[in-house]
Amino acid sequence: MHPKVNQTICIGCGSCAAACPNVFKMGDDGKSHVVEGVEYEADKICIDDAIAICPVQAISWEE
Numbered sequence: 071m072h073p074k075v076n077q078t079i080c081i082g083c084g085s086c087a088a089a090c091p092n093v094f095k096m097g098d099d100g101k102s103h104v105v106e107g108v109e110y111e112a113d114k115i116c117i118d119d120a121i122a123i124c125p126v127q128a129i130s131w132e133e
């Protein structure tokens with residue numbers, strides 16, 4: 071399982087990157103991007119926090 075950001079929906083508020091900086095980084099395009107190669111299960115709590123606080127529900131867990 072890994073988190074995914076729907077960049078079409080993301081409004082670039084930065085809340086996910088603030089909540090879980092190992093996993094979410096803001097890109098030059100003003101959207102959040104998932105950092106590759108992270109042990110996502112170890113950051114599950116803050117990923118779930120990011121999913122909960124995203125104002126536009128742009129983050130999800132994917133297989």
Ligand code: SF4
Pocket residue numbers: 075079080081082083084085086087101102120123124125126127128129
């Ligand atoms: S919290 Fe949601 S809208 Fe805000 S930057 Fe992250 S993915 Fe985008």
